[in-house]
Amino acid sequence: MSRRPLTYSYIEHLRWYTLDRRQELAARREAMGFTQESLAQKLGVEASTVGRWERGTLTPQPWRRPRIASELKLSLAELDALLNPSTSGAAPADATISRRDVMRDTALLTGTVLAHRWLPAGTVAEASSDGAALQGLPSTTAAVTRLHETYQAARYAEVAGALSTVADAITALMSTSQGQERRQALILRCSAAVVEAKLATKTGDGAAARVAAERAKAAADDADDPFGQAAAAYQMTCALLKLDQAAVAEELAVGAAASMTGDDPRRISWAGALTLIAAIIAARRNDLATARGRLDTAQRLADRLGRDTNIGYTAFGPTNVTIHRMSAAVALDDPYQLLATSERLDLMRMPTGLRGRRAQFHLDSAWAHTQIDEDALAVLHLLETDRIAPEIVYTSRTAHNLIRDLMARERRRDVPGLRELAIRTGVAA
Structure with a gap:
């Protein structure tokens, strides 16, 4: 089913909700004495990324927000308020589009899925609160292992919430380690950056994925780790695909x-x-x-x-x-x-634990059954994907397109569960 075209009026709505309403974010940066370049250096991103955050053409991924909030001396709630300003002001006179529609198309226009829409409230704060426990090589190694296992279990919100804490622990480890322990810390830095690249790729942010993959490669090169280099190459491949x-x-x-x-x-x-x-x-x-x-x-x-x-x-x-x-x-x-x-x-x-891979099987099967008009089987596979890995259904453009196509057909009464799935994923109101 074709999407309605984005009209000039629609773009103006988008600007009203994002572009013109993040001026306070830029003002806070300046008040803390940062240029876009110096803040970007602190955060390990490109200066253009900070500019896009402030212009509203890109929203920081959830795992970056604790670090941003820390540098700007804000709470997570205060940062969220700057990223999503109050809409109590007057909208343009011809406003006929809901904020939900605007935010959905913002995601499509920027090539991201706005991970904060499916990140449970408090996840970042809760996942980041145990940073004190990550001291030394064994506990940090275990934390990186959990990041990978949680990602492969398709629990992306959990990963997003924990990344910043793990990155800080690795930085602390790097500052005190020498010799073989330092090499292991570099390997951990590579491995954590690989997870960050995976998550950025999953949410469609090719630029962020490339930066993370580059960071993974640099750490693997410093550690002379061929397997880290292979992992970084794989993630760079994924990032480049997102960047066409x-x-x-x-x-x-x-x-x-x-x-x-x-x-x-x-x-x-x-x-x-x-x-x-x-x-x-x-x-x-x-x-x-x-x-x-x-x-x-x-x-x-x-x-x-x-x-x-x-x-x-x-x-x-x-x-x-x-x-x-x-x-x-x-x-x-x-x-x-x-x-x-x-x-x-x-x-x-x-x-066991490879829920993402299992979900891919069901998502591809749903696509095939949709193409040959076997709607009931397609919906069964989509529902199984949702059961195994709900965050994949919420973030996958392929899943949303399949649901949208199936909803457009006059067979909804023959496919129980489709309407409820469409509502849960935001495809239908």
């Missing part, structure tokens, strides 16, 4: 995969993961032969590994190769191939 730089992303993924040679299971896993994303990129440019060749290469790597694993949080193994074959079929617009492939899949073989 598919050719550069593909070259990076293929090169990084080629560098992972040998029989070490970690090398096999990273070679496989990078080969899989390269296969999806080929499928997106409709190069069936290259996509299939890379998927077959990944299959051989998975067979060498011999089992489904989660080494380096890659989730790589035979089952994940099959899931990527399904995703390639989506890119190639071939629902029948996807459904045929899905029949060979046994999700129970995957390691």
Whole structure:
């Protein structure tokens, strides 16, 4: 179903709610003695990012807000008020669009999903309150492990709330460690930056994902850690795809995969993961032969590994190769191939905790059934995605488009649960 066009009047509404109403955020920065450049340096972002926050064309991701609030000497509630000013003032005379509509289109225009819309109230404060407990290498290592596991469980709000605290703990560790302990701290810095890049990619912020991936690579280079370098390359590939730089992303993924040679299971896993994303990129440019060749290469790597694993949080193994074959079929617009492939899949073989991967299977299946007018089966898969990983349904543009398409058909009475799902995800009022 096509979206209504954005008219000039609509853009003016958008400006009224965001662009012209974040002047107090800029004023607070200036009052604290920061230029956009100096605040950006403190926060580890580009100066242009701070400018976009103040202009209202970008909203800071939830995990960044504790750091921003700290630098500006604000509470999280006060920062939120500056980011979302009161709308009690008079709107333009021709105002006919709800604030909810405006905010939804703000997300689409900036390429983000406005993660704060699904972040439960108080999550950031609660997740950040245990910072004192993160002292020393063992507790910080455990915290980074939890970040990855929580992300793979598709609990993105939890990850967002904890990132800042973990980053601060790693910075503190870096300031006191030497020798081998410092190398381990660098590896942790890389690993945490990888999680940050994943989350930024998930919410559609390619620029933030690239900055985080660059930070991951710098730490991995300093630690001389080939597996951190592979992880950073993977996340940079994802960021470049979000920034519409598919050719550069593909070259990076293929090169990084080629560098992972040998029989070490970690090398096999990273070679496989990078080969899989390269296969999806080929499928997106409709190069069936290259996509299939890379998927077959990944299959051989998975067979060498011999089992489904989660080494380096890659989730790589035979089952994940099959899931990527399904995703390639989506890119190639071939629902029948996807459904045929899905029949060979046994999700129970995957390691526990990989809810994001399981949800991807159901989301791709929902797409296929929607394409061939099997609405009831499509809705069942969407509902299962919502049960397994609700935050994926709330943040995925693919899920929203599927729900919107299914709602547009005259079959809603035959697909129980669709209307309620549409309301929960904000697709329908």
